[in-house]
Amino acid sequence: MKFTKRHFLGLAASTAMAAMPMAALADGWEPKRPIDFTIMAGPGGGADQIARFVQSVVETNDMTNRPLIPTNRGGGSGAEALLHMKDARDADHTLMVTLNSFYTTPIRQEGLGVDIETFTPITMMGVDPFVLWVHKDSGITTFEQYIETVKEMNGEFVMGGTGSGQEDSIVIAFMSGVYDLDIKYIPYDGGGAVAKDLAGQQIMATVNNPAEAKGFYEAGEFVPLLAFSDERLDAYPDVPTMKEKGHDFSYYNQRAIVGAPGMSDEAAAYYREVFGAVYEGADWQNYLTSESLAPLPMDEAQTREYWAIQVENHRDLLGAIAGQS
Amino acid sequence: MEVLSFLTDGVLLALAPTNLFLIVIGVTVGLFIGAMPGLGSVNGVAILLPITFLVPPGSAIIFLAAIYYGAMYGGAISSVALGIPGASTAVATTFDGRPLALQGRASLALVTAALASFVGGTVANVFFTLFAPILASLALSFGPPEIFALMLLAFATFVGLGGDDIPKTIFSICFGLVLATVGFDTISGEPRLVLFDIPGFLRGIGFIVLAIGVYGIGEMLWTIEQTRGEITTTNPKMTAKGMMSDTKEAVRRGWKGTWIGSLIGFFVGILPAAGATPGSLMSYGVAKMVSNTPQEFGNGSPNGVAAPEAANNSASTGSMLPMLTLGIPGSPTTAILLGGMVIWGLTPGPRLFVDESEFVWGLIGSFYISNIAALLINLAFIPLFIWMLRMPFTILAPLIFVLSIVGGFAASRSMHDLWLIVIFGIAAFFMRKFDYPLAPAVLAIVLGPIAEPTLRQSLLLSSGDPMIFFTRPIAGPITIIAIILILLPAIKLIRGSRRVEEA
Numbered sequence: 001m002k003f004t005k006r007h008f009l010g011l012a013a014s015t016a017m018a019a020m021p022m023a024a025l026a027d028g029w030e031p032k033r034p035i036d037f038t039i040m041a042g043p044g045g046g047a048d049q050i051a052r053f054v055q056s057v058v059e060t061n062d063m064t065n066r067p068l069i070p071t072n073r074g075g076g077s078g079a080e081a082l083l084h085m086k087d088a089r090d091a092d093h094t095l096m097v098t099l100n101s102f103y104t105t106p107i108r109q110e111g112l113g114v115d116i117e118t119f120t121p122i123t124m125m126g127v128d129p130f131v132l133w134v135h136k137d138s139g140i141t142t143f144e145q146y147i148e149t150v151k152e153m154n155g156e157f158v159m160g161g162t163g164s165g166q167e168d169s170i171v172i173a174f175m176s177g178v179y180d181l182d183i184k185y186i187p188y189d190g191g192g193a194v195a196k197d198l199a200g201q202q203i204m205a206t207v208n209n210p211a212e213a214k215g216f217y218e219a220g221e222f223v224p225l226l227a228f229s230d231e232r233l234d235a236y237p238d239v240p241t242m243k244e245k246g247h248d249f250s251y252y253n254q255r256a257i258v259g260a261p262g263m264s265d266e267a268a269a270y271y272r273e274v275f276g277a278v279y280e281g282a283d284w285q286n287y288l289t290s291e292s293l294a295p296l297p298m299d300e301a302q303t304r305e306y307w308a309i310q311v312e313n314h315r316d317l318l319g320a321i322a323g324q325s
Numbered sequence: 326m327e328v329l330s331f332l333t334d335g336v337l338l339a340l341a342p343t344n345l346f347l348i349v350i351g352v353t354v355g356l357f358i359g360a361m362p363g364l365g366s367v368n369g370v371a372i373l374l375p376i377t378f379l380v381p382p383g384s385a386i387i388f389l390a391a392i393y394y395g396a397m398y399g400g401a402i403s404s405v406a407l408g409i410p411g412a413s414t415a416v417a418t419t420f421d422g423r424p425l426a427l428q429g430r431a432s433l434a435l436v437t438a439a440l441a442s443f444v445g446g447t448v449a450n451v452f453f454t455l456f457a458p459i460l461a462s463l464a465l466s467f468g469p470p471e472i473f474a475l476m477l478l479a480f481a482t483f484v485g486l487g488g489d490d491i492p493k494t495i496f497s498i499c500f501g502l503v504l505a506t507v508g509f510d511t512i513s514g515e516p517r518l519v520l521f522d523i524p525g526f527l528r529g530i531g532f533i534v535l536a537i538g539v540y541g542i543g544e545m546l547w548t549i550e551q552t553r554g555e556i557t558t559t560n561p562k563m564t565a566k567g568m569m570s571d572t573k574e575a576v577r578r579g580w581k582g583t584w585i586g587s588l589i590g591f592f593v594g595i596l597p598a599a600g601a602t603p604g605s606l607m608s609y610g611v612a613k614m615v616s617n618t619p620q621e622f623g624n625g626s627p628n629g630v631a632a633p634e635a636a637n638n639s640a641s642t643g644s645m646l647p648m649l650t651l652g653i654p655g656s657p658t659t660a661i662l663l664g665g666m667v668i669w670g671l672t673p674g675p676r677l678f679v680d681e682s683e684f685v686w687g688l689i690g691s692f693y694i695s696n697i698a699a700l701l702i703n704l705a706f707i708p709l710f711i712w713m714l715r716m717p718f719t720i721l722a723p724l725i726f727v728l729s730i731v732g733g734f735a736a737s738r739s740m741h742d743l744w745l746i747v748i749f750g751i752a753a754f755f756m757r758k759f760d761y762p763l764a765p766a767v768l769a770i771v772l773g774p775i776a777e778p779t780l781r782q783s784l785l786l787s788s789g790d791p792m793i794f795f796t797r798p799i800a801g802p803i804t805i806i807a808i809i810l811i812l813l814p815a816i817k818l819i820r821g822s823r824r825v826e827e828a
Contacts, residue, residue: 053668077516193653196653219676
C-alpha cells in the first residue's frame with residue numbers, strides 16, 4: 001500500500017468537511033478544482049509561515065469548497081513562482097503569497113518578461129517592518145553608537161543579510177549611503193540563518209523582520225536599535241525610527257495574496273471575500289499583533305496604485321545599490 | 326534531579342490516550358511516506374500540517390514529530406528493498422543495504438536498520454534531555470568557516486573511502502558539484518547555469534531528482550542489461566525464527582556502526598546548517614575506517630547499514646534542538662515544524678523551555694515513545710516489505726519505475742523534474758557501464774549547496790584570506806583532519822611503493 005500526496009489531501013479535506021458544516025460565502029462563481037496556492041519562497045521562511053497560517057484558517061473554518069494546495073516555488077529568488085503565475089493555465093485557480101521579490105525580481109531579471117502590474121490584486125494581508133539588531137555583548141545600545149562603531153572599524157564591521165538585492169540589503173544600502181558607512185556584507189540564504197549567526201556572534205548586526213528576531217530579543221540576546229517603519233512599533237516602543245533621525249525612509253515586506261494575470265472578475269471577487277474574511281478574523285488579527293506586522297488594508301484600485309509606486313521605488317533603490325558598488 | 330521530573334511528566338503526557346494514538350498513527354504514516362522514494366518527511370509534515378489544527382498544539386507537534394520519526398525509519402526500507410534512497414539521509418544506507426538485499430539478506434539489513442535507528446534515536450534523546458542548553462550554545466559557535474570545514478571533512482571521508490578508482494571518484498564528485506551550482510546563487514543574488522534558458526533550472530537540481538534518476542532508473546536499466554531479466558536475486562524467506570537470528574546477527578555485527586552513527590549523527594545534527602545527511606555519510610566513512618574488516622563495506626556489511634541509520638535518526642532528533650532552543654530549523658522538516666509552532670502561537674527560541682515547559686517536555690517525552698513505537702511498527706512491517714521483494718523481477722522492475730516517476734512528481738509537482746529524472750537515469754546507466762561510482766555525485770549534490778556558500782561567506786569574512794580555516798579554534802582542527810584524510814591514500818601509495826623498492 002502506498003500513499004500519495006493527493007490521497008492525503010483528499011483525506012484531509014474529507015475530514016474537514018465531515019467535521020464542519022459548509023459555509024456558503026459567495027453566490028455565483030465557486031472554485032471547481034483544488035486551488036494552486038504558490039509560495040514565492042522556500043519552506044520555513046516568513047512567506048511560507050504566512051501561507052500555511054492562512055491555509056490553516058481557511059481549512060479549519062471550511063471557507064472554500066476546494067482545498068488550497070500550498071506549493072513552494074522559491075527558485076531564482078521567486079522567479080520560478082512569477083513565471084508559474086504568468087504562464088498559469090487556469091488563472092481562476094492560481095494564487096500566490098508574496099514578499100518583496102515580487103517587485104525586485106522582475107526588475108533584476110528582465111529576461112523573465114514578467115510584468116507584475118498585470119497580476120490580479122486579491123488581499124493585502126499586512127506589511128512586515130524591518131529593524132536593525134545587534135548582539136547584547138557588542139555593548140552597542142543606541143543607533144548613534146552603532147554608526148560610530150561602524151566608522152571606527154573602517155570596513156571591518158560585518159553584517160549579515162539575505163543577499164544582494166534582497167529586502168535587508170536595500171535597507172543596509174540606504175543606511176550606508178546616507179551615513180557614509182563601509183560595511184562588510186555577508187549574504188545568507190534566509191532570515192533564520194542570519195539571526196542564528198548574529199546570536200552566535202559570527203556577524204555583528206543584521207536587519208531582520210521582528211518575527212525572525214523575536215525569540216532572541218525576548219531572551220535578551222538581541223538589542224533593537226532602529227526601526228525602518230513610519231511610526232514606532234507597538235511591540236518596541238523605545239526603538240526610534242529612521243524618520244525620527246531625519247531621513248524620510250521606511251521599508252516594509254509586502255505580505256499579500258495575488259491572483260494570476262487574467263483571472264476573471266468573478267473568481268477575483270470570490271477570493272477577495274474569502275481572504276477578506278481571513279484578514280478580519282481573530283486568528284489573523286492576533287498574528288499581526290504577535291509578529292509585529294502592520295495592517296495596510298486596500299482595495300483593488302488602491303493596490304494597483306501601490307504596486308506602481310513600489311515598482312518605481314524599487315527601481316530607484318536597486319539603481320542606487322548598483323551605483324554604489 | 327529536576328530534569329528527570331520534567332521528563333517523567335513529559336512521558337506521561339505523551340502516553341495520554343489521544344497522544345499515544347496520534348503517535349501510533351503518525352509513525353505508521355511516516356513509515357510509508359519515508360518508504361516511498363521521492364516523498365520524505367518534509368512532504369509528510371507539510372501535507373499533514375493543516376489537519377493538526379484540529380487538536381491542541383501539544384498533541385499536534387507530537388503527531389508531526391512522530392511522522393518525522395517514522396519517515397526516518399522508512400527511508401531505510403526504500404534504500405534496502407528498492408535500492409533507491411528515499412531521502413538524502415538514507416543514501417549511505419544503500420551502500421551496504423542493497424548488496425545485503427541482493428544476497429537474499431534483506432531481512433538482516435532491515436532489522437539492523439531498525440535496531441540502529443532505535444539506538445541512535447534513544448542516544449540522541451538522552452543527550453537532548455540532559456544537555457540541551459549547552460549543546461545549543463555549541464551549535465551557535467559554528468559559523469560559516471566551521472561548517473565549511475565540516476563539509477570538507479565529509480568529502481574527505483568519502484574520498485578516503487577509496488578502494489575504488491580515485492580519479493573516477495573525483496570526477497563523479499565534480500559532476501555532482503557542477504549540478505549543485507545550477508539555479509539561484511545566494512551570494513551574488515543572480516541566477517546561474519540556467520541551461521538553455523529553461524525556467525525549471527531556476528530552482529536548481531534537487532537531490533531527489535538526481536537520486537531517483539540514478540538509482541530508480543539508472544540502476545534498474547543496468548540490472549536489466551546485466552541479467553536480461555533473468556534474475557531472481559533474492560529469495561528471502563521470512564519466519565519468526567529467522568527474524569530472531571537476524572536480530573542476534575544484527576546486534577553482533579552492527580553494534581560498532583550503531584554507536585559511531587549515534588554519536589557523530591547527533592553532533593552533526595545539532596548544527597543548523599549541516600543536518601542529517603552529512604552526519605550519516607561521515608558515520609559511514611568513520612565506521613569503515615575503524616573497522617577491522619573494511620573490505621566488507623560496500624559488499625553487505627551490517628555495520629555499513631547500522632552507522633548511517635543510527636546517524637540519521639540521531640541527527641533528526643539533534644536537529645530539533647536548534648529549532649526549539651534557538652528557533653532555527655536544522656533541516657527542511659524542522660523548518661515546517663517551526664512554522665507550525667508559530668501558527669499555534671508559540672515563540673520558538675531561548676525562552677521556550679521556560680515559558681512553555683509543558684509543551685517542550687511533552688514533545689521530548691513523545692520522542693522516547695515515538696522511538697519505541699517506530700521500532701515495533703517497523704519490525705512488524707518488515708515481512709510485508711520482504712514479501713514485496715519476493716515478487717518476480719519482471720513485476721518488480723516496472724513497479725520501481727512507476728514508483729520512481731510518481732514519487733519524483735509528487736515531491737515538486739513539476740514535469741521539468743520528471744524529464745531530468747529520465748535524463749539522469751540514462752546518463753547514470755552509461756556512467757555505471759564505464760565503472761564510474763555514482764554515489765559521490767549524489768552526495769556532492771547534497772553537500773555542495775552547503776559547502777559552496779559557506780566557503781564564500783568565510784572568504785568574505787576574512788577578506789579573501791584562506792587562513793581563516795586554520796586559525797579559528799574549531800574550524801582549524803577539523804580542516805587539518807580533513808586534509809590529512811584526503812592525502813591519506815596518496816601517502817599510503819608512496820609508502821607502499823617505497824616498501825617495494827626496499828624489498
